[in-house]
Amino acid sequence: MSKAVMIDFTSTPHESVAMVKERLARNGLCIGRADFRSNTGSWLGAAQLTIIMHEGEPFEFGWRTSIKKAEKHIVTAGQFHIAPAGQPAFLEWQGTQSAITVAMTAFFLEQTVGEAFDGDIPELPPQGAIHDTVVEELIVTLRRGLRDHGRYNGLRLDHAGAMLALHLFEHHGRSNSATARPALSGGLGSSRRRRVVDYIEAHLGEDMNLGELAAEAGLTQHHFGKAFKTSVGQSPWQYVNERRVSRARDMLCRGERSITEIAHELGFSSHSHFTDVFRKITGITPSHFRKDYL
Template structure:
């Protein structure tokens, strides 16, 4: 029976075939260099949409699909794309090293929607492609692995945004979409319901389609209506509410700052600290000290 693995580049947890050499988190962006061992057969998926750059010697990559089996010769500079929505049955002939840039769905929705007028193209998974645009962006991001975690975060987020927009621009498939004219926002009832929904789920992973389903709207319509009602995107509103909840937890609970960060769905202590400081102008530790006197 063929094993199944889901490679999670956000957590940096190794698997039987995947070992992390470097792992860097910048907000909702994850940059990793990994070694992968020889594999005779594996059903493989990824926890996040990602782009992988092949860095090692040439290898034979076999892909078994429902229609036919493929054998690809993968060389240094080839790029693989995973949309995190599908699994693939793969095998490869030699150990390999890859550079991976993964991003959360939230990062994609926040940065790609405006570039495509709210109609985000669907991104198919691809194997062994070559593209000079993507390669140049990936090589710039690879250099960051040698820098301290706090360096170049703003630059890396811009590179990540450029990368994800280019991915969808070159390989995305446009959906048939008729833009709606949003004139009244969500309406008072839906505004109240979505506020309650968000407050009840701040410690969980909230997806855009979960929010839209909670008030019986399409994701595209909901995104625009929410911004008209609240004056900011759903993710910005949720981030602000999580920081508000964090303030309460810092004062009333004995949890560590890292525990609070992870409980409120921030990817790391540093991501939480940066966001907290950005919104409040003070670090979480100083906020706790000032309010415990």
């Protein structure tokens, strides 16, 4: 095997391989969009566990590893490849191909899935041209975060990243135990729930993240996300959205601030973003809500 090029997707990758168009790093999770240059055949690997999801037109993709025979696939938008840290594969494709990359550092994985499998964390081998609608939806959520600069965007990224990591290991990993599954956790309990809810209420206009909320509850990020949903019936960021909209309704009724001022105070990235979230939850726009009330 010739020398492999190991790509660090948390920094500037080899420009001979890929040109980064956008990138956002947060708490050991790095999301990016890149154009991968035509490759007639070379050994490529990733420095961190990296998921690469195709965005463009269908193309022919060939790959093999040192222990897996060569395969060829027609890859379509939404299909993805799994590149475990330090495990190169021989890859080939024609033409420049656009993709979303999601790199997960060891720190991120420790925080999100380190305690989730009762000490039997599955092996995640190299895999190519996979179709999984759950993974696709979670990566699309992460992609939105590249351009959403609202103050609560971080919480959504933390949650989607943790759910993506858990789903990958549970559904695409290989374990020595045929019955291995993530350890289930119960709810938060009344005192933890109250602490977290009070914290959210006090910081609705700020960029909360999953780590902060988990720390407030004294749990790991993975266990917190599951426990919160068990107790509240919603993911943390869904709950935060609803609380922000509830507060926005009160502010709209008072009529003291403009809609743009309310959007900014509650951490939305823009007037239009606030309107989209408000409409999704209430069924009407903020301006119509204010008009109907006043």
